[in-house]
Amino acid sequence: MENGVPYEYFRTHVEVVERGVYPNVRRVFIPKLCNHCDNPSCVPVCPVKATYKREDGVVVVDYDKCIGCGYCVLACPYGARYRNPYLGTVDKCDFCSHRLEQGLLPACVVNCMGRARIFGDLNDPESPVSKALKTKSIAVLKPETGNKPMVFYIGLEEALKGLPAKSIVINPKVGGVVEI
């Protein structure tokens, strides 16, 4: 395990969403993680400035400052944060910033067998992520929040287009199948 995340807690998890009725049915995989928003709602609420956005755009938690109040957990509309009972602080995906500092890619990007995760610098027009955003249909989660999320989903809208809203979700956070 890259970040020593405790059992039943997640920095990132993949939801399996099954939508539609046979024969018009489709299954999509939606990885959920910190969206490293351009306008993050978790940063202004932190009472001790323990969570902040770095110059490179990564939203991080300073574990030496965090008091573990949980306000940022409730302020995040993506449910991306949790209170780590062992650290006594809040924890979340930081794009494996310890790896980024060594010039490595985040662990989830490296380990994805289908190379479905693309990571890179949006300011660099030649980066794989910039090229993907230019050429492919993308969507973000909850654009109505005004958080300007920086995690983009390729082909998500197309995958769910024309299917009834009712879905079945296999969610590791509840350890089972949920109908929504």
Add this chain to the structure above:
Amino acid sequence: MMEVWGSVIATYTFIASVAVGAYIVSMLSTLFKLGGFKDIAPLALRISWASFIVLAIPLLLHLGSPWRAYKIFTSPNLTSPMAVAAWLVTLLVILTTILVVLDNWYRATRASTIVTLGAIGVVLAVIYAGYPGVLFATAKGVEAWWHNQALPITSILVSILSGLSLTLLAYILLWRFSKMEVSKATLEYSVRVLLLLLLLVFILEISDIILRTYEAKTWIAEFNKALTGPLSISYVGLQLILGSVIPLFLLALVLFRRVAMSAELMVIIVILILIGSFTYKWNLLIGGELVAMASTDVYTLGTYSIHFIEILATLLSWLFLISLSLVIFANWKVRVEKSGVEADV
């Protein structure tokens, strides 16, 4: 998202509302010359002081790293309502400490200081009472229940309601144990104020439910499930029926002279109101989180855990501090006994 604030913070918000409410009640006769609360004002100030001080306990018990709590003062983030509230409550602790000392030993010689500090404190207390509305509104992950425009107003009304109720409960019990007659005028005045406040809170709560039902946003199914499921006892049973409808009915009976006013009946009424106020905070905190989890993250309405030990430790410390305040600042009894003679500030 797992449950984050839950039962300990619900207890904290209840004690905070009592602290603010008792403070406002203590200042009504001093600042606004509302004679009806003159008898209970000294008691209210002491209850408020003890309640503000005990607030640190549930907060520290809730934090993941309580030993770093001082950072809220050394490196505060001024855009955070929580950091602002920490400063606000610290100011209120200092202010009520000064006021309770002045009230106890220097009331005759420092009357104008009491009025000035008391007025500043009322402004701070009202802001502090209303701030949960801001605190909750900034929690974007808990949009469903906490984004209520009336929340700051309801919070202030619930604060005065719970502060007045606890003060009346202490007043009646202390007087009964001392074999003294409680002031009928104070009780009659309190009945009118309690009825008005309770009615306003009840109307705001019911309006909120009706509005949410009409809006029928995506989370309304989870909202209804929470009210009829895990919160059915605490919301419908305790907050609405036992804590609102029954005391409203009893207060109306007393006001319209259908039932004779008695100290025993008032004890029952204020206990019911305190149950209603506590469950109001409980349902707001826990219900808000349950509905948010169900509608945004885990897609199913879960259950919640009650942290009995933390809650018990908080409540016992609170009782101890209230008792201690009545012993240390003991002049309240002499003042109330001769309140008919002594001129108010």
